[in-house]
Amino acid sequence: MIKKTLNAGVVVVAMVVIVGVVVLSYATRTPVVQPVATPPAALTSGQSMLPTKTITIGNNSLTVEIASTPQEQQDGLSGRSSLAEGTGMLFVFDPPMSEGFWMKDMLFSLDIIWADASGTIVTVDQDLAPSTYPNVFRPSVLARYVLEVPAGYTAAKGIAVGQKIVVQ
Numbered sequence: 249m250i251k252k253t254l255n256a257g258v259v260v261v262a263m264v265v266i267v268g269v270v271v272l273s274y275a276t277r278t279p280v281v282q283p284v285a286t287p288p289a290a291l292t293s294g295q296s297m298l299p300t301k302t303i304t305i306g307n308n309s310l311t312v313e314i315a316s317t318p319q320e321q322q323d324g325l326s327g328r329s330s331l332a333e334g335t336g337m338l339f340v341f342d343p344p345m346s347e348g349f350w351m352k353d354m355l356f357s358l359d360i361i362w363a364d365a366s367g368t369i370v371t372v373d374q375d376l377a378p379s380t381y382p383n384v385f386r387p388s389v390l391a392r393y394v395l396e397v398p399a400g401y402t403a404a405k406g407i408a409v410g411q412k413i414v415v416q
Contacts, residue, residue, distance in 0.1 A: 302416045303338065303395070305361075305369070308405045312338040312395065325396055326353035336397040338415070344392040348384035351376055357399035359407075362387035367413045375399045 298313040298320060311334060315321045321339050325331065341347060344365050351358070355378065362371040371387040376399070387394075393413055401407070 298337075301338070303336075304414045304416065305405070305407050305411055308407070310334055310336050310395075310397065312336045315339045321347075324349075325358070327355070329355050331356070331358075331396075331398045333398070336395050336401075338413075339394040339396075341392055341394070344390040346386050346390055347394065348386045349394065349396075350384050351378045351381040354378040354381070358396050359399055359402040360385060361395040361397065361402065361407065361413070362391035363393040363395070363413045364389060365392040367393065367415070369407070369409050369411050369413065372402050372407065372409060374402055 298315060300311050300313055303310050303312050313336075315324060315337055316339075321341075324339070325337055331337075339347075349360055357375055357377045360373045360376060361369055363369045370389050370391060373385050376385065393415075395413060
């Protein structure tokens with residue numbers, strides 16, 4: 249009986265010593281600091297990162313970045329701080345679809361304009377704030393083009409369903 253208790257006591261002491269050594273080794277380690285990747289200045293300042301084109305809607309001209317690949321379309325304007333006046337991002341879908349958009353990781357509000365394959369605007373959603381996430385916004389019919397512009401742009405310029413987006 250004493251032998252078993254003694255062996256159990258030795259095991260307990262050994263465990264305490266092992267745990268103590270492990271705790272001390274972690275407590276005295278110098279923490280490893282991982283470098284944080286800094287995003288390019290253009291990404292955070294709202295400057296162009298993708299190829300650009302000029303588009304017109306009525307008498308209004310815009311310089312737009314073209315998001316044509318699945319990755320570019322997934323990223324969109326997420327994480328950017330703003331869009332400069334007179335600029336936007338144009339998503340091109342081939343074939344046309346009823347792709348849903350949300351405001352995930354957005355830092356500013358947008359107007360979203362959907363147009364069909366002929367460029368005719370079919371849906372306009374105004375003043376979509378980042379706080380609307382996780383709501384998903386969709387066009388009323390299949391759209392080939394989706395244009396994101398700063399919030400208030402469509403109201404200020406009188407852009408409405410039925411007008412045409414012309415890519416130059």
